[in-house]
Structures are given as C-alpha cells and as structure tokens.
Amino acid sequence: MESFIIYVGESVGKAFSAVVSFIITLFKTLIAGIKWVALFIYDKVDQFVVPHINSFIEEWSFFRGEVRQVKDGIKESIKKNPLSLFPILRHYSKVAYKKHTYMFSNLTNTVLPIVGLVILAVTINYWGTKTFALEVVSGGQSVGYVENEAVFLDAQSRVKERFSADVAGEEAIRLDTKYTVVTVQPNELTDSATLSDNIVEKTGGESTFACGVYIDGDFICALKNETDAMQVFNNILDENAVEDENAVVGFVEDVQYVQGLYADNEETIWDSEKLTEKLKTTKSEAKYYTVQMGDTVSQIANANGLRTSELYALNPGLKEMIKIGDRILVSHEVNYIRIKVVKTEIKREEIAFKIVKENNSKLYKGTTKIKRRGSKGIDEVTYLVTYIDGARVSSEEINRITIRQPIDQLVDVGTKKAAHGPYTGHTYIRGKGSLIWPAVGCNTVSSRYGYRTLRGRRNFHGGIDLTGGYSRGKTVVAAASGTVTTAGWGGAYGYYVIINHGNGMSTLYAHMLANSICVKPGQYVSGGAAIGKVGSTGNTTGAHLHFEVRINGSRVNPAPYLGV
Ligand SMILES: [Zn+2]
Numbered sequence: 001m002e003s004f005i006i007y008v009g010e011s012v013g014k015a016f017s018a019v020v021s022f023i024i025t026l027f028k029t030l031i032a033g034i035k036w037v038a039l040f041i042y043d044k045v046d047q048f049v050v051p052h053i054n055s056f057i058e059e060w061s062f063f064r065g066e067v068r069q070v071k072d073g074i075k076e077s078i079k080k081n082p083l084s085l086f087p088i089l090r091h092y093s094k095v096a097y098k099k100h101t102y103m104f105s106n107l108t109n110t111v112l113p114i115v116g117l118v119i120l121a122v123t124i125n126y127w128g129t130k131t132f133a134l135e136v137v138s139g140g141q142s143v144g145y146v147e148n149e150a151v152f153l154d155a156q157s158r159v160k161e162r163f164s165a166d167v168a169g170e171e172a173i174r175l176d177t178k179y180t181v182v183t184v185q186p187n188e189l190t191d192s193a194t195l196s197d198n199i200v201e202k203t204g205g206e207s208t209f210a211c212g213v214y215i216d217g218d219f220i221c222a223l224k225n226e227t228d229a230m231q232v233f234n235n236i237l238d239e240n241a242v243e244d245e246n247a248v249v250g251f252v253e254d255v256q257y258v259q260g261l262y263a264d265n266e267e268t269i270w271d272s273e274k275l276t277e278k279l280k281t282t283k284s285e286a287k288y289y290t291v292q293m294g295d296t297v298s299q300i301a302n303a304n305g306l307r308t309s310e311l312y313a314l315n316p317g318l319k320e321m322i323k324i325g326d327r328i329l330v331s332h333e334v335n336y337i338r339i340k341v342v343k344t345e346i347k348r349e350e351i352a353f354k355i356v357k358e359n360n361s362k363l364y365k366g367t368t369k370i371k372r373r374g375s376k377g378i379d380e381v382t383y384l385v386t387y388i389d390g391a392r393v394s395s396e397e398i399n400r401i402t403i404r405q406p407i408d409q410l411v412d413v414g415t416k417k418a419a420h421g422p423y424t425g426h427t428y429i430r431g432k433g434s435l436i437w438p439a440v441g442c443n444t445v446s447s448r449y450g451y452r453t454l455r456g457r458r459n460f461h462g463g464i465d466l467t468g469g470y471s472r473g474k475t476v477v478a479a480a481s482g483t484v485t486t487a488g489w490g491g492a493y494g495y496y497v498i499i500n501h502g503n504g505m506s507t508l509y510a511h512m513l514a515n516s517i518c519v520k521p522g523q524y525v526s527g528g529a530a531i532g533k534v535g536s537t538g539n540t541t542g543a544h545l546h547f548e549v550r551i552n553g554s555r556v557n558p559a560p561y562l563g564v
Helices: 014-080 082-099 101-129 149-162 167-176 192-203 226-239 272-279 297-303 308-314
Strands: 131-138 141-146 178-184 207-215 218-223 248-251 255-263 282-290 327-335 339-351 355-364 368-372 377-388 391-404 409-416 444-447 450-454 457-461 464-467 475-477 482-489 495-502 505-512 530-533 545-551 554-556
Touching (some): 131 149, 131 192, 141 149, 149 218, 192 255, 218 226, 226 248, 226 255, 226 272, 282 391, 308 327, 339 391, 355 368, 505 530
Parallel strands (some): 355 409
Antiparallel strands (some): 131 141, 207 255, 248 339, 339 377, 377 391, 450 457
C-alpha cells in the first residue's frame, strides 16, 4: 500500500478533506483524459502504422538470415582478439544500415512510438484499476478504506447512534480517528455499514451483535434478533389489515433493519414490548387535509376531532370560503409510525347527454320542441386511493369504462317567422288600437276598467269585459305575438291564459270554456292566433271575455290599446 500523503488527523478539518477530494477528482479526470488520448492514438496506429509493420517484418527476417551468415566469422575473430568485436560490429552495422535503411528508419519511426504507447497503456491500466481512497485508522488500527469522507462520516454517525448512551465511547471514536490517502483496488473499499462495525469492534467498549431498527434513517433501538424486530412491525400491519384483496398495506415511514454491533446497554438494546410501546406514541409533525369537493370548514374540523375555533386557530388566515385543493393544517402530531393503505375503488359516474338542435320551419321562431329526450350515460371509474391512518389523502383515476353511452337530446328549433302588428286574418277588428281585438264577434264592452258596483258591492275592475250576442264558444285570439306564460285554471279567473309580448307587456284572457284552451306555457303564438273559447268559468255572471293589459306586472286600462 503506497502512502504518499502523510497522516492527517480529523482536527485538520473540512478544508483538508476538500483538498483531498479535489486532488482525487483531478487525478480521476487526468486519467480519463489520458485514456481518451491513448484510444485516439491507438486508432491512428491501426490505420496508418500497421501496413508499414508488415513490410518491416519481411525485411527483419531477411536481415536475421544475413546476421546468422556472418555470426560464425565474427565468433572466430573474437576468439583471436576480443577487441576486434567493436570494429567488426561497426563494419556490419554500417553494411546492414546501408542495406536496410528502410527497416531502420521504420524502427525509429514506428516501433519506438509503439513501445512508448505500450508503456503508457500499462501505466494507465495500473492507475485505472487502482482508485484513491482514505484509509481510516481508529484506535491506532486500520478499520477500512473509504471512497470519501462522507462514507466515514456516515459510519461515524451510525456508531454514534449505536452508542447514544455511551458518551465516553463516542468521544473516543471522534478524537481518535485519522485518515491517510492511499490507492487501493475498488474491491478493497469498505462501505459505511462494515466500517461502523469495524470501528465498534476495534475501538473496544461493551458491544453486542444485534439488529438495529431505523425509521426514515433515524436509529430507534436494536433488538437481539431481526425476527423479533420484524415481528413487531408485522403485528402492527396485521392490526390494520383491510378486507380487500387488492389493498396494499404498508408504512408511510421507511423501516430498515441493520445487523451489526451495537452498544450493549438497556438504552440501546430493547425488547419487543418496549419497541411496540414506542411505535404507539405520536411524534411532532404537521398533518394536512386537502379540501375536496363539498367540504366545509366545520366538517373538516369535525372529521379531525377539532372544534371549528380550534381549526381556525391552527390556520390563521383561514376563511369560511375554502377551495378544492386547499391544504389545511389539522394537527401538529402524527402517529409515530403511520399506516398507508393503497387500494382501488370503483365508482359509477354519470355522463351528461348532448343537446342536438335542428331547425324546423313549421315551428314559430322562438319556440322549441323536444323531439327525443336525452338520457345520461354511465362510466365505471377505477380510482387508486391512498389512505394514511384511515384518512383519504389522494386518489388517482387509473381506468374508465363506459358501461352506458349517453343518448343525445334532439330539439327542433322553430324558424317560421311570426306575424307581427295588427292581425288581419279574421274578419272584424272592433277598434283601431295597437292590439288585436281578442274576442272574435264579441264587440260590446260590457264593463270597463276601473271602480264599479257589482252585485251591490263596489270593487275595482282590473280589465275590460267583452261580450256580444251569443258569446259562449266564440274564439279568443292572442292580442299580439308572444309567449304563453300561463294557461290553465286560475280561481276567480276561471280558465285563463297570460301571454308575454316582451318589452314588459303582457295580456290576460279569463273565464274561457273548460277544455277550450289550445296553447301551453312556453309556446310562442302569433298575434291573432286562436288560444281558446269564450266561456263563463270562474267568478262571472255570464259568458264574456275578461281581458287585461299589464305593463311591468301592473294592470292598466286596456281601452286605449283596443281603441275603444
Ligand atoms: Zn271582467
């Protein structure tokens, strides 16, 4: 193990480790760079140098044959005079060089760079497989090689947790540790779990092999064996089992079991009962509720065991009006370990039908007629729903199947132009007012608008009474175009109709014959169109049409409108 940076204690601190990781990073980058360059050169060698090598090899074997030929002669002369070797060699070298200039120049131009490359490759290979590491020395003993300081710090915090009750032991580990930068093979690196075991073991102190329980990375305690630890958590899951094959029950928190050496004392090593008790307590953590459709502040408070005032106290600024998706704080405490249930739920949802409109030239403009009633469809929707400790926290649609298609509603829209102005379709217009005379053939005004005495009592007459000859059964027509708003029985009015003409004006036709009304509310009628027949239903002494004009809902004298 080549140590080329001298021991440095932890006291040197973070600055040092920053420098070390910088150097390591620099070396790694440098090696990566060299590798890239080498690969580039290798590629070129392949393309340009290899063809030369083939001709070089041919010449080399020829040259070796020549050397063999002269070898025996040289051996002889060396035996006679050893010093003659040099002039002989010089002579043959000169001859050889002259004869094989191409080969020698190839030797320097091609072979030497290749040899250089080979050396480079071997070096890179050596450095490439090796990695920089920090040797951790604790209590004067090497406890492992770590890739960087973070691994050691992690191991150190694991050891601290395990020795939470043993302050002196923890201090010893902290003060005693030293790092050395070394190079090792990657498989020689130590992970933090092994490193922490090594530290505990080599630092001494009362320790025992046990199974540590970590919740969300925090050490809780250790149990003598892993089965016991897991059983505690399985029991909690069993208590919260759901009668649903598709439900997945687990913990919100990440639970880990770590085998290793732990401080052998009551504070660290627990039994199943103590761990179970701990898990049934609560811990401080904000708990939110996400507002769903139809929620009210008081419902949310109720569901979380709070008074409305308490919910407002938890959420300053919370108003009566809440929106879907708002997050409302409902508690500062949650169960120490929370049960998460994920399951599918199937719901049926209505699909609205479309309204398809079609023009109909036989219908008056402004009127519509439903040709076919629409009907809603049904979707079967599968949701993936998550519950935490019984509260529904989220749902996600994962599938939707239409089990009944909606049926469009078909509506005919009238396009026929309505008649406007004085009606000319019937033979007699009694007056010359802006409204059409509403009772055909009833040309006598038997009672005018205003105060009158009827059956010995003075009362107010809100309309005009039209009669003439034998009135019963004569046709009642709309005094102007408009939409029927009322058609039916009206007490003292008997059978009556009200037509809205727009611009705040409407007209009323009363005392009509039973079953004679031939219009319906909502129907558009043109001026002069028949709406019923004169009769004497309701509060009346004989057959006549009681006709009213209303402006913005108030009865007015109809006489000027009829021109009488
Ligand atoms: Zn009347």
